[in-house]
Each structure stands twice: as C-alpha cells, then as structure tokens.
Amino acid sequence: MRPAFSVIFLTTLLGAGQGLFLAIVAHQTLALLGVLSPDGGRGMYGPGAGVALALLVGGLVASFFHLGRPERAWRSAAMWRTSWLSREVIVLPALMGTVFLYGAAHLTGVNPVLARLPGGGAVDAALAVGLAGSVLSVALYVCTAMIYACLKFLREWHSPLTVANYTLLGAASGFTAAAALATSLAPSEAPFFAGWALAFTVLGAASRAASLVRNARLRPVSTLQTAIGVRHPVIRQISQGFTAGSFNTREFFHGQAQSLVRSLKWVFLLLAFAVPAILLAAGLASGSAQALAAAILVQMAGLMVERWFFFAEANHPQNLYYQSVA
C-alpha cells in the first residue's frame, strides 16, 4: 500500500492524544485511591488535557486531507453498524468533547464534587467525565486499529496484533508526552508517567516485534493462478491493459526500493522503541527534563516511520493484476 501522510499523522497524533488523556485520568484516579499523592498532579490535569485535545484536533485536521470530498465528511457517521471507519468518526468527536469538558472543569475550577469515597476522597465531575473519556480513548484505539485489521485479505493487518500495536504504541507515546509535560507542570509526578511510558514502550516493542515476525512468515493466499483462474504453474503478465499509471498502480504500490523499506524497519525500531526507552530510563534515573522532552520528540518521529512502514508492508492482492505494464 502507498502510505498516505494524512493517515500517518492522523493515527500517530490521535494515538498520542488518547494516551496522554489516559495518563492524566489514570493519575487522577490513582491519586483519589491514595496510591499517588493527592495534589501532586493537580497542576497538569487541565493543561495536559489541553495538549491532548490539541493532538486530537491535529489528527482530525490531518484526516480531512485524506478525503476527496472533505465537505461531505459529516456523512461518514452513517454506517456505524458495519463500518469501523464510521465508528471511529463517531467516537473521535465524543472523546474530544469529554477531553474538552475534563480540561475545562480543571482550568475553570467549575468542578463540583459528585460523591465521596469511604476514605473521604472526592470524586469530582471532571473525574467522572475523565473515566468516560478513558473508555472512549480505548474504544478509539480499537476502532482505528480495526479499520485495518478487519480487511481479511490484507493479511499483514488482519491480526489481533494490529489492535495491540495501535493501543500500546499510542499509550507509550501518550505517557511519554505526559512525562515530558510533568517535568514543568508537576515535577514530583514525572517518574510515575515516565515509568509507565517505559513499560508501554517495552510492551509495544514486544508486540510490534511479534507482528514483524508474524508478517515475515506469511505466505500469500492469492496467486496469479487464483487471480485469473488459470491452473498452470507458469503464468506471466504481458500487459496490464494500459501503459501509463492508474489509480490501481498509484494507490497500492509504495514505489520505494525494498532496501529502503527494510532499513526503515530498523529506523523505527530504534526511534520508536530503543532510543525513547533509554531516554525514559535516563529521565527516571536522573530526573532530567531534557531527556524526557527528547524522548517524546524521538518517539513521535519513530512512530511516524513505524506507521509509514505499516502501510508499505501491506501487500494488496490486487497488485497481482498489475505486475507488467506492457
């Protein structure tokens, strides 16, 4: 497949925004339960939600560049019964709404206490909205990943590992972003975010490596024999029916050398996982704000390369019909 930059930005920015919001709400929940200090993270809930919302808006804007007719985008919520893309279109604005309400409640202070826990902890309105938003965040990971994982003949994508990758890589970048933000907004809580960012980065590396191994062992189901229905071991395409390009030759071939694709695999393994893991560990050990800031920048760049590779790696069966120009 040809990687589209709109979709690369869409999926990486959304993933980081969702992860950042999950990190903040997780922190507030754990603080309420007494696991973390009750007031250490207060300073970053509002601004953090603002950054998460900015990432989600950035992803949404990028998605419009993928559409031929962006002015009709509102129609795409119609087929939620069957289409994961439609479900994503519904969940994303709902999540943006909850992130906005959560951030606004913390920044304006209009945050009534809804209930009290037996220990005396106050469940405020923002946390209730935040927990709903967390469910939506996870749902959005599933929707985004299932857009790709549900296409059964794109076998590189048709795997539960796709859902695991989108979830874990989004969570990793979101928690890394939270760690970088915490160094200035809530310095005492940076180790909490960095620790979980490191854990998600390691888990994401394991799951992405598993999908790389799986995909390297795939054998094509469709062949030229089944594509044209001729049962002979030797078939050669002489002509694809036209000499210049068409949508079929542009959309489904990445057009890059296999050596570049192979080297980008190592680039993203380094930039999305190895280097951020080292920087996060360094940030945990030394409390260095620079290390955590570098970690999120490197990881986001690495995840964009990862997403490019994700698309380039997928081999569409229609390509069997376009092997020879003339």
Added chain:
Amino acid sequence: MTQLALVIDLNVCVGCHACVTSCKEWNTSGSAGPLPDTKAYGEQYAGTFFNRVQTYEVGCYPDTETVHFPKSCLHCEDPPCVPVCPTGASHKRKEDGIVLVDYDKCIGCKYCSWACPYGARELDDHNRIMKKCTLCVDRIYDASLPPQDRKPACVMACPTSARLFGDIHDPESEVSRAIREEGGYPLMPEWGTHPANHYLPRRKTRVLIHDDELERADNPLKVDRQQPRPAKGEPTLDDAVTW
C-alpha cells in the same frame, strides 16, 4: 432474487479492447457525469476506466498460450467493499444485485478500494469520488431502447460474443447455463466474496479424424489396389477433371 452479472468467455476473447472503449464512451457520456482523463494526450496520461483488458502468457515457450483477460467489477454477492463504506455510498441493490456507488454521498476516502481484493474500483481524480462498473444500470432498464439493446455497452461491443449478460440466479438463463455447462468459475474464491461475474475457461479444440474418414474405404479406384493407368497420350484423370 435477481443477480445480474457478466460471464466472460476467455476461450473467445481476442483482446481487442472494444469493451474498454465502448464502456468508456457510454459511461463518460451519461447522466452520472464524465469519466475524466488527466493529460489524455500527454506523456503521463491517466484516466478512470470501469473495465480493462489484460494479457497473460501461460506456459513455457514454445508451449504457451496467450490469455486475454477482461477485468471489471465482479458485483460480488458478498461484497467486502460495501460494509466498510462509512457513508453508505457504496451499496448493493436488492432488486438486481448490482454494486453501485452513490456519487452524491461518496467522500472519496478510498476505504472501499482497499477492501476490494480485485482492484475493481478507481478513484476519479477530477470529481474526487470513487467510481466503478455499474453494469450500465442506466442502459439495461432504458425502455426507450429496443429490448435487444438493453445490455451493458461492453456486451454490445464485443465482436466475438465473449461477454454474456444475464441473471445468474435464474437457472435457465444464458449465463447460468454457460456457467453450468462450460465450467464457469469465479476469481479468487479463497476470500469468500462470491463474485457474481464468472469466467469461462480456455478450452482445447481438437478434431478427431479416423483414417477411413481421410481415405474412402470403398473407393472404386482402389478396389484393385491400383489406379487405372492411362495409356501414353491419353488424357489423365487430372486432365479430365479440369475440363
């Protein structure tokens, strides 16, 4: 339930591309708007087509066969391109099984083209929406045409009658009989899409001739196992038949 479809006879197709050009001509002139080309007379031209004819060589030289392979939307009975469409623009008609795109609803997200294993859909770069074969839905029901002309443009154009059109759910239709009796098969059956369009395979045409058909056993000239030999100067049999 009706399922309209094409049955394409690969044994007869000569690869003349008449179906491609007549399809383009009909569908670029219709009420659904043009099928535009980009730089049609330039070096890097491109265009949107519903139908393409490809050519394959099967076997190893010198034992090869050339197979011309017309390729268009197969109007699958379980089309994977329909459920993925977020707007409902891509749909399969209940009344005749034709898979269509509602050009007024399509947002051009290309997801349906990703979901089609056959590469049957092409994005129209000018109108920025997805397009595909309509089985000439604006022609086959046109009551102003004589009944024999209510067929897709590609079927009308085919000089060798390699393309048959009809209802594959009617067991007595021409297409059902062709599939049943001539070994019609679907493409990429492994994905469970149940394409409505079928292809008829190449067939070896052999004529069996026995020796007694080449040489008449009771030929009176050969009763005595020898030809009557004319005397010198007399006309031969060859001369006689040229008189």
